């Protein structure tokens with residue numbers, strides 16, 4: 536806690552985004568957080584699913600998407616949604632090694648789990664080739680492209696996504712892979728594509744423009760700005776130049792020691808507002824686009 540507070544203090548002095556409590560006035564009605572980590576998990580989390588949805592509901596959020604890197608969350612979303620009455624809870628599956636990598640059967644089961652809360656398929660995240668190679672470790676990875684073609688099983692995954700009107704999230708695929716796979720996924724009828732925390736994979740500005748031109752939605756996450764406030768300037772620049780229609784904003788919170796998701800969303804919105812992003816643009820990125828991806832009104 537002491538470390539977090541002192542980081543906040545320093546970033547606040549530098550005009551950074553940190554705020555803990557002063558953004559309580561920000562209204563979260565209609566806001567959906569598409570990047571909610573919570574326990575149980577194999578990584579340390581600040582709260583469990585139940586606590587996360589209760590806090591999100593109390594803060595006035597409209598919905599949350601539970602994300603786990605290693606196991607499906609459609610089942611957990613169903614259980615957690617029974618604890619709340621004014622919050623939509625969704626889940627999905629990330630195609631890392633723990634579920635067999637690019638495994639169409641895992642996606643089928645994620646969708647079939649009772650409750651119908653499974654909505655998103657993330658391509659490999661921590662086990663992506665791009666991520667593992669960038670870390671320079673000798674860990675195994677799950678390729679999404681092989682010899683310039685989608686990896687085995689991937690077009691079948693695209694077909695399941697289309698049949699069930701799911702969202703394809705690009706995980707930690709490289710910008711080059713993202714740009715190669717989007718038109719193929721679209722050919723297979725995938726309409727809802729989310730480019731997971733787009734800046735996390737270090738795209739060039741041209742690649743971001745090309746991503747926007749595909750009609751995919753790019754995610755801007757608060758966690759990155761919370762740890763590196765200077766990225767906010769890049770967020771603002773792409774929102775202003777490409778239009779809010781191409782983006783969603785999410786918290787990516789849940790890490791032990793970090794504030795709760797609603798606080799993250801509030802602080803994100805406040806930081807964008809102080810940088811001349813309009814409420815209308817915020818509404819598109821925090822409410823309209825996430826709802827559209829999830830098939831809500």
Ligand SMILES: [Zn+2]
Pocket residue numbers: 570572602787
């Ligand atoms: Zn995350």
